[in-house]
Amino acid sequence: MALGTVLMLCPAALAQGAADLQVALDTLWVLVAGFLVFFMNAGFCMLETGFCRSKNAINLLAKNLIVFGLSTLAFWVVGFAFMFGDGNPLFGFSGFLLQGADNSPATGDAYRGTFSALSWAGVPLNAKFFFQLAFAGTAATIVSGAVAERIKFLAFFIFSLLLVGLSYPITGHWVWGGGMLAGLGFYDFAGSTVVHSVGGWAALVGAILLGPRRGRFQARSVAxxxxxxxxxxLGCFILxxxxxxxNPGSTMAADPFAISHIVVTTNFAAALGGLAATVTSWIYLGKPDLSMIINGVLAGLVAVTAPCAYVNLGSAALIGLVAGVVVVFSVTLMDGLKIDDPVGAVSVHLVCGVWGTVALGLFSVTPGTYPWYGEGSGPLAGLLMGGGIQQLLVQLLGIAAVGAFTVIFSLVCWLILRVTVxxxxxxxxxxxxxxxxxxAMEAYPEFQVGRQG
Structure with missing residues (x-):
């Protein structure tokens, strides 16, 4: 081959090599982020088990262990297709069992696959699936804690399949699959509504229909x-x-600036959520309650999940601070309403998921465009710089739509389960x-505490 020909081919070869390297780096980042999200199942497992009585420890451990297996099956068979497959504004309807044309990592105009809603992510289909599966499993895990200590294992087993296979992916399609809410300009970067509020709504309906644990509410609330x-x-630290x-994994690309920004906004919200819950419980309840501190950290994390890529650090801190205060009062409100939620899942995931979705409309300057590094702007920049009110109304509409569907779906499923199994x-x-x-087992048989009331 002539030297001139070699020199002409080198730029193309170098460009292809750079593109291949970028795909490899993006894929590695998405998979590592997916591993971290998967490991959150261990966090939920520890958190919920510790928050409940010892005689129910094995039940909590079993539910949190099996739920990812259930999620894997349901999301593979139908869930991923309903969420990201080509279809209509309400749900996808292609790619069941991950079957169908997919040109990953081709993107943009070059993408002609079944899962075109994920065409912007230049990683292989299996990487996309695994990362989204980890999210789907989280939604089902949220339900576990709110219905703890009185639900039948079979009922939880079946409900988890239905939630991950049908309800979660349908509302997820509205937002992340190019569906009707995405068309209206609704934004949720990593899932305050798509994941956390969905799990929270399903948990709330389940907790109400189950009723409180026996002896929980008498003349007054009994701890x-x-x-x-x-x-x-330990579970809180793992989470x-x-x-x-x-949150940063939702970039689905190894973008160093975006990832770094989102890591810091996420951490700020968690830190301020924990601090705010500490002070609030100290003042309101008389002592710094550890369970409130734990839920304050998680409340900040849930709240910042939607706007983490679109807000500055001041806004992230304020979002977490408000969440930490709100979660304390929400937990006590649930007690006042005689809604028995042993771990505070509804307060953390539903209430603070709603707050985080609203906060995106209040604080983000450029929703849908990341990364935004307007660190010099004040925390209310999103509302003050134009378009904030309109964005806020869209966010409220999305919250209402997802909430209404999830409540109706969950109510129907729980009622059918109640009259059948x-x-x-x-x-x-x-x-x-x-x-x-x-x-037919005890978690701590040598101490015989499993038989205590």
Whole structure:
């Protein structure tokens, strides 16, 4: 080959090599972020188990372990297709069992695959699927804590399949699959509404239909303390770590500036959420309640999940601070309403998920365009710089639409389960504990604490 020909081919070869390297780096980042989100299942497992009584520990461990297996099956068979497949504004309808044309990592105009809603992400289809699967599993895990200590294992098993296979992907399609809310300009970067509020709405309906644990509400609220706040605290740290995959991983590309910015906004919100909950519980309840501190950290993380890429650090801190205050009052409000949520899942994921979605409309200067590095702008820049009110109204509409669908879907599913397999364990099983009643095992047999009330 002539020297001139070689020199002419070199730029093209170099360009192709650079493109291949970028795909490799993007894929590595997306998979590592997915691993972190997967590991959040361990965080939820520890958090929920520690917040509940020892006689129900195995039941909580089993539910949190099996839920990702259920999610994998449901999301592979139908969920991913409903969420990201080509279809209509309401749901996707192609690519079941991950079958169908996909030209990943081709992007933009070159992308002619079944999963065109993810055409902007230049990583292979399997990487896209795994990352989104980890998110889907999180939505189902949220439900586990709110219905703890009185739900039948089979009922939770079936509901998780339905939530991950149908409800979660349909509303997810509206936002992340190019559906009707995306068309209206609704934004949710990493899932305050798509993941957390969906799980929170489903959990709220389940907790109401199940009713409170026996003895929980009498003339006044009766505390039923968790048996091991050490592992709950460990769970909080694991979740905090996992969120560094959850939020910055949603770039689905190894963009160093975007990832760095999102990591810091995420951390600011978590830190201020924990601090705000500490001070609020200290003033309102008389002591700095550890369970409130844990939920304050998580509240800040949930709230910043939607706007993390679109806000500056001051806004992220304020979002977390408000979430940390709100979660304390929300937990006590749930008690006042006699809604029994043993771990505070509804307050953390639903209430603060709604707040975070609203906060995007208040604080983001350029929603839908990341990264935004307007660090010199004030925390209210999004509302003051034009378009904020319109964006806020769109955010409220999206919250209402996703909430209404999820509540109706969950209500129908829970009611069908109640009249078929039943959703609540017997009084005898609840008294002796679900570990014995549902699994015929004890978590701590050598201490015989599994038999305590």
């Amino acid at each position: 039923m303390p968790g048996h091991n706040l050490s592992i709950s605290t 905090w770590l996992g969120w560094f995959g959850f 039943g959703i609540r364990v017997s009084e005898a099983d609840e008294h002796k504990g679900l570990d014995l009643g549902e699994h």
